[in-house]
Amino acid sequence: MERRKFIKSAGIAGILASGTAPAIVNAQEQVRWRLTSSFPKALDTIHGAADVFAKLVSDATGGKFQVSVHAPGELVPAFGVVDAVQQGTVECGHTCGYYFFGKDETFAIDTAIPFGMNSRSLTAWFYDGNGLKLMREFFAGYNIVNFPMGNSGAQMGGWYRKEIKTPADLNGLKMRIGGFAGRVVSKLGGVPQNIPGGEIYQALERGTIDATEWVGPYDDLKLGFHKVAPFYYYPGWWEGGAQISLYVNDKAYNALSPEYKTIVQIAASHAHVNMQAMYDARNPTALKQLIAEGAKLQRFPREVMDAALKARNEVYKELNDTNANWRKVFADYERFMRDQYQWIPLADGSYDQYMAAQKL
Structure with missing residues (x-):
């Protein structure tokens, strides 16, 4: 039977019962998530990454997958994000892992540790090294699936x-x-x-x-x-290079269709890049004004x-x-960082020093 005729004659109920059209079922799926942030709304860079994520998820699904973004105190306190996501009180949260080092110091590696990697190296470790794999194994113990979702670049003292x-x-x-x-x-x-x-x-x-x-x-x-x-x-x-992360409750994430899981991943990656672009574009002018x-x-x-x-x-x-x-994750982190600081100062560092000295 032709697919179109089958759909017309069987109807949605028949298709659901037959299990022959998961793509159609997924296309109809309505999902509502709540995202709790650790950052005040006034900060359009760091809080704004959650808004960027939510908008892209909605746009990519024709509005079928909605993520409502909540400032600290609306649902849970700023430092209550991990507990809320772990317990399923909310579906996801946007925060910094190092806020929760009291639970386990390994949380801090997900964001930044003293004299650690810069933003480029950390992103490289997560996406092409063992970073995401190792941190996913760690976060599984907290019922969390983690995604990099923002970086400030090197911060001020x-x-x-x-x-x-x-x-x-x-x-x-x-x-x-x-x-x-x-x-x-x-x-x-x-x-x-x-x-x-x-x-x-x-x-x-x-x-x-x-x-x-x-x-x-x-x-x-x-x-x-x-x-x-x-x-x-x-x-x-x-x-x-301080990374901000999206923490998703594992049950909420695993309940998504494969398409929606991919959209979450893509939207988080886009927000990740967009946040650092905002900081890099806006910090120079702001520094002049502060001085x-x-x-x-x-x-x-x-x-x-x-x-x-x-x-x-x-x-x-x-x-x-x-x-x-900590010992398991940091050993790999440190090996990766050692190689990065042999490379980045050689290429980018020397180039940046030369350009900074020019009167262009």
Whole structure:
């Protein structure tokens, strides 16, 4: 029987019962997901990646697959994303793994670790190395399927009320710093604070904290940190390329048709590239504006960087001795990173240094 005649005579009910037309059934499927974000709506770069993802999923399915995006507090708190996704309270979340290092330090590798890979190298490890495979194995223990969905690029070293001239200036410093990097700051004598993005300015203004890091010029300008802490340091050695991820509840993901799974993957990858494009395009202008408004741009002294690297190495040795998940994933991460830093400075680094010195 011709396919068209069969469909006409059997009807949808008959097709469903026969199991002969899964493509047609999938085409009719209506899916509604809720995505909870860890980032305030005011940040069109980092929060906006979830909107980019949701729009592409809808457009690719003719509106049949809808993802509603929710800011922190609408469904769950900013740092409640992993629990909500793991338990199936929501279908998916957009967040940074290192916020949840208290569950297992391996979460941090999904975002950024001190003196780790830059954004290009991290993306290469995830997409062409063993990164996605290893992290998927790890996240399976939390009922999560993870997808890279954004990267800020190398971040700035944050805002400080006072100058940082030596490692001693970090002693007793109360600093808002994202998740896992606080372990290293603690070894330097600092007092790390894990505060959601939407609450940082108030804490800095009231003196609850002495310093904060966030992302880079574009987002920092929006949040106005330079108004209450003028010293702006670089580089953010704890985030050479901070990846943001889409975490999907495994039951919700496995219930999707093969076509819809592919659309989720493609939409997340597009949002991943789009986020860094936004940061790279907007940071230069924002940095000029911050300086014009009084920000005092300074590079971390070499002595501070060396002390931080030494502390980082101590933390990683401790984790290799105590955390089997970390040891397994970090061993591969470190091997990949070692090769990357033989290559990238040779090609891109030397080219960038030459171009930066030219008056074009």
